[in-house]
Amino acid sequence: MLSERRLQVLRAIVQDYVGTEEPVGSKALTERHNLGVSPATVRNDMAALEEEGYIAQPHTSAGRIPTDKGYRLFVDKLAGVKPMTAPERRAIQNFLEGAVDLDDVVARTVRLLAQLTRQVAVVQYPSLTRSTVRHVELLSLAPARVMLVLITDTGRVEQRMVDCPAPFGETSLADLRARLNSRVAGRRFTDVPTLVEDLPEGFDKEDRGTVSAVLSTLLETLVEENEERLMIGGTANLTRFGHDFPLTIRPVLEALEEQVVLLKLLGEAKDPGMTVRIGHENAHEGLNSTSVVSVGYGSGGEAVAKLGVVGPTRMDYPGTMGAVRAVARYVGQILAES
Amino acid sequence: MLSERRLQVLRAIVQDYVGTEEPVGSKALTERHNLGVSPATVRNDMAALEEEGYIAQPHTSAGRIPTDKGYRLFVDKLAGVKPMTAPERRAIQNFLEGAVDLDDVVARTVRLLAQLTRQVAVVQYPSLTRSTVRHVELLSLAPARVMLVLITDTGRVEQRMVDCPAPFGETSLADLRARLNSRVAGRRFTDVPTLVEDLPEGFDKEDRGTVSAVLSTLLETLVEENEERLMIGGTANLTRFGHDFPLTIRPVLEALEEQVVLLKLLGEAKDPGMTVRIGHENAHEGLNSTSVVSVGYGSGGEAVAKLGVVGPTRMDYPGTMGAVRAVARYVGQILAES
DNA sequence: AGTTGGCACTCGGAAGCACAGAGTGCCAAG
DNA sequence: CTTGGCACTCTGTGCTTCCGAGTGCCAACT
Numbered sequence: 001m002l003s004e005r006r007l008q009v010l011r012a013i014v015q016d017y018v019g020t021e022e023p024v025g026s027k028a029l030t031e032r033h034n035l036g037v038s039p040a041t042v043r044n045d046m047a048a049l050e051e052e053g054y055i056a057q058p059h060t061s062a063g064r065i066p067t068d069k070g071y072r073l074f075v076d077k078l079a080g081v082k083p084m085t086a087p088e089r090r091a092i093q094n095f096l097e098g099a100v101d102l103d104d105v106v107a108r109t110v111r112l113l114a115q116l117t118r119q120v121a122v123v124q125y126p127s128l129t130r131s132t133v134r135h136v137e138l139l140s141l142a143p144a145r146v147m148l149v150l151i152t153d154t155g156r157v158e159q160r161m162v163d164c165p166a167p168f169g170e171t172s173l174a175d176l177r178a179r180l181n182s183r184v185a186g187r188r189f190t191d192v193p194t195l196v197e198d199l200p201e202g203f204d205k206e207d208r209g210t211v212s213a214v215l216s217t218l219l220e221t222l223v224e225e226n227e228e229r230l231m232i233g234g235t236a237n238l239t240r241f242g243h244d245f246p247l248t249i250r251p252v253l254e255a256l257e258e259q260v261v262l263l264k265l266l267g268e269a270k271d272p273g274m275t276v277r278i279g280h281e282n283a284h285e286g287l288n289s290t291s292v293v294s295v296g297y298g299s300g301g302e303a304v305a306k307l308g309v310v311g312p313t314r315m316d317y318p319g320t321m322g323a324v325r326a327v328a329r330y331v332g333q334i335l336a337e338s
Numbered sequence: 339m340l341s342e343r344r345l346q347v348l349r350a351i352v353q354d355y356v357g358t359e360e361p362v363g364s365k366a367l368t369e370r371h372n373l374g375v376s377p378a379t380v381r382n383d384m385a386a387l388e389e390e391g392y393i394a395q396p397h398t399s400a401g402r403i404p405t406d407k408g409y410r411l412f413v414d415k416l417a418g419v420k421p422m423t424a425p426e427r428r429a430i431q432n433f434l435e436g437a438v439d440l441d442d443v444v445a446r447t448v449r450l451l452a453q454l455t456r457q458v459a460v461v462q463y464p465s466l467t468r469s470t471v472r473h474v475e476l477l478s479l480a481p482a483r484v485m486l487v488l489i490t491d492t493g494r495v496e497q498r499m500v501d502c503p504a505p506f507g508e509t510s511l512a513d514l515r516a517r518l519n520s521r522v523a524g525r526r527f528t529d530v531p532t533l534v535e536d537l538p539e540g541f542d543k544e545d546r547g548t549v550s551a552v553l554s555t556l557l558e559t560l561v562e563e564n565e566e567r568l569m570i571g572g573t574a575n576l577t578r579f580g581h582d583f584p585l586t587i588r589p590v591l592e593a594l595e596e597q598v599v600l601l602k603l604l605g606e607a608k609d610p611g612m613t614v615r616i617g618h619e620n621a622h623e624g625l626n627s628t629s630v631v632s633v634g635y636g637s638g639g640e641a642v643a644k645l646g647v648v649g650p651t652r653m654d655y656p657g658t659m660g661a662v663r664a665v666a667r668y669v670g671q672i673l674a675e676s
Numbered sequence: 677a678g679t680t681g682g683c684a685c686t687c688g689g690a691a692g693c694a695c696a697g698a699g700t701g702c703c704a705a706g
Numbered sequence: 707c708t709t710g711g712c713a714c715t716c717t718g719t720g721c722t723t724c725c726g727a728g729t730g731c732c733a734a735c736t
Contacts, residue, residue: 025728040680043729061687061728100562101498135477137487149475149487149495157487157497159439224438235573236591253574363699378709381700399699399716 002052008035009045010054011078014066018314023063068279068313071291075276075317082318084326088116092326096334102126102155106231109307109331114234116323119311120256122294124230124266126154126304126335133184133192136218138177143167146210148217154304154335162217165209172207176214189222228263228305232256241312251286256310265292266306272296274321279313289313293320297328299336307331340390346373347383348392349416352404356652361401406617406651409629413614413655420656422664426454430664434672440464440493444569447645447669452572454661457649458594460632462568462604464492464642464673471522471530474556476515481505484548486555492642492673500555503547510545514552527560566601566643570594579650589624594648603630604644610634612659617651627651631658635666637674645669 002010012033016024026039026046035042046064049055054070057063066074084092095112099105106123113121137149144164151157179202183195196218200211235256238249255261261284268283269275274295280288291313296303307328309320340348350371354362364377364384373380384402387393392408395401404412422430433450437443444461451459475487482502489495517540521533534556538549573594576587593599599622606621607613612633618626629651634641645666647658 023728027728038680039728040682041678044679047730057729059686059688059728061685061726063728103567134479135485137475137477139473139475139489141472147473147489149489151477151485151487151497155497157495159489159493159495161493229441233595236588236595239588239591250574250577253577257571257574361699365699376709377699378711379707382708385701395700397699397716399697399714401699 002049005035005037006045006049007073007078008033009042010049010066010070011074013046013049013055013064014070014074014078017065018316021314023058023065025063028063066314068281071278071313071317072281075278079318081274081325082322084322089326089330092116092330096330099334105331105334107233109327110231110233113307113309113323113327114237116327117309117311117320118234118240119237119309119315119320120232120234120252121307121309122230122232122256122262122266123307124263124305125228126152126156126298127228130188130298130302130304131156132186132188135185136177136180138173138180138214140168140170140173146173146214148214148221150218150221154299158221160217160221162210162214164213166206168207168210172203172210176203176207176211180214192222193219230259230262230266232262234309237311248289252290252310255284255286261286266294266308269294269306269308272303274325276317276321291315291317293317293324295324295328297332297335299332340386341383343373343375344383344387345411345416346371347380348387348404348408349412351384351387351393351402352408352412352416355403356654359652361396361403363401366401404652406619409616409651409655410619413616417656419612419663420660422660427664427668430454430668434668437672443669443672445571447665448569448571451645451647451661451665452575454665455647455649455658456572456578457575457647457653457658458570458572458590459645459647460568460570460594460600460604461645462601462643463566464490464494464636465566468526468636468640468642469494470524470526473523474515474518476511476518476552478506478508478511484511484552486552486559488556488559492637496559498555498559500548500552502551504544506545506548510541510548514541514545514549518552530560531557568597568600568604570600572647575649586627590628590648593622593624599624604632604646607632607644607646610641612663614655614659629653629655631655631662633662633666635670635673637670 009029012029013024016029016032026042029042030037030039046055050064053067054073055064056067058065092112096105096108099108106125109123110121113123131152131154133150134153135151137151139147139149141147144167146162146164146168147159148162149157149159179199180196184192187195196215199215200208203211235253238252241248265282265284269277274293277292279291282288282290282292287310289312290310292308292310294306294308296306298304308324311320347367350367350373351362354367354370364380367380368375368377384393388402391405392411393402394405396403430450434443434446437446444463447461448459451461469490469492471488472491473489475489477485477487479485482505484500484502484506485497486500487495487497517537518534522530525533534553537553538546541549573591576590579586603620603622607615612631615630617629620626620628620630625648627650628648630646630648632644632646634644636642646662649658
């Protein structure tokens, strides 16, 4: 176990390094933080911390920088979450309140988060899995062509074309629409398959094919759309990354464009509360020099999706965590209201 | 007027510079392109080209690089559009054909364009202005709450909530839905306002307020959504920009995040055919060292939106233009089919 | 045992300098 | 108008030198 002072030294190193972007030496440390001991002592502590793998030196004769393990300890034990100030809270709320629809809420959230943290923001659209069906609408576009529109309680809308095996009359369509809605409206997505299972049986023989086609498209939509969408923003902040540009930034941009990667990234954070993944803790290689701070959000108590930021491992964790948490909270409120 | 050979020299300079990213000198030119003249002659031509502002030297004793004006001449007079090869065409078609809905079409188009050109791709969603209404759907969510869903012929769906001044029965709703659709289905957006003007008159007094509310929301949607959306991709390609990274790339990323800027950019290209804007021809400052190649696309003959790429002024114009044009053509086909 | 000052050592980065090479402009001859 | 020749001008590179921040270790002190 590390002594109290050694932890303080680690904390100081992290803070200084985050601030200056430069390896921090023993002398500078004693000057900026009044630890009440001499540089020599700090040097001993540093040697111990390095031995344990919490810090490292880039070159023999340079200061120390925290390792991933060092940041991990810092986040877990040494740092709290820095709460937003009252004016900041008000600004967040104001900014989000102007949104007109779901797309707009997400877009605003991304911008906000990117600005607050000065990092790359990622916001997942509210998931369909946990949502409920508000309404299913069927429109006849041609005798053998139906458009299916699915509306969720979070305000999300998905539409699909259905090619019917046989012409399908307006009355049959109205019938199907009514029966379908009476069964699934207000129900959870996961319950839908069993709820509609025997629906085709109530229809004339010639219509059954079409009914089945519509239903299977509906079910497909539910599943497919679990490839959920997300929005990112603030990529310009990547330019503040470091001095050794192209090599660092390129894989990050590539990873950010792969929605699949990002979704997996957010998905991996099992904790519905805040999750911080540091450097190599991220499975994806391109993100090995970044940290991801994510948190679930949703209307009411339930988390329906995640949001977060991606930044250099050398980031202001308390501040970032505070911003992420605050934004998630307010977005939840906004969603609950609408 | 520049002599034929001088134009050839300019062309050669552009081609070499695009290939090597390095200033090109007189000797190298004569070696790589058999112009049939000596370096000394080329030097004279270069001096003339520089005099006219088509090329410049970064330093006194370095080769020449094209100026914006030089690229302009190259694009206008010296270069054609390089057509895609047959396999490339097939690949494009295959890639786009798998799309399931409009979002997917746009997403695939962005990816495709980014990969083909190895640059940043921008695709505008099919515009509502030139579109026609396919269907308007009204759903009653609560006694005094209606959801309005607008479906366009390009498959786009927009939804809005309407708070009604008074409760509104299902029969009135069905009535309104029917009348509304009979008037606007298949019509152009721009015609809608006049078409629905006198609609409230056909309703009972107590319902008129609601009808008006619905109509005004509909009209709002038509207008508001002319703040059209777009999708970008391939930002990782920015890392191939140049050696002098942060300064070049940052403003570009910032500009790309401002949808407004991009929309204006695409909007400025009046020519429905291909438009190339080079360097300082772009109004936005951050894009002064980039070129934008854009083209209109749409189902049928009409262009309903734009797509294009953003890359360094030093880009392969013929190849890029070929790719952009081909993609636009195939996207148009896909949209027409659905 | 832990802390401290002293000291020799290491190594990266900046500064200075010389040099090679690519490229130019100009001129006189073809 | 083209060409070879020639003197000139730079940038980029490699080399050396030097400075200083930072370290590790040790002996002394509390």
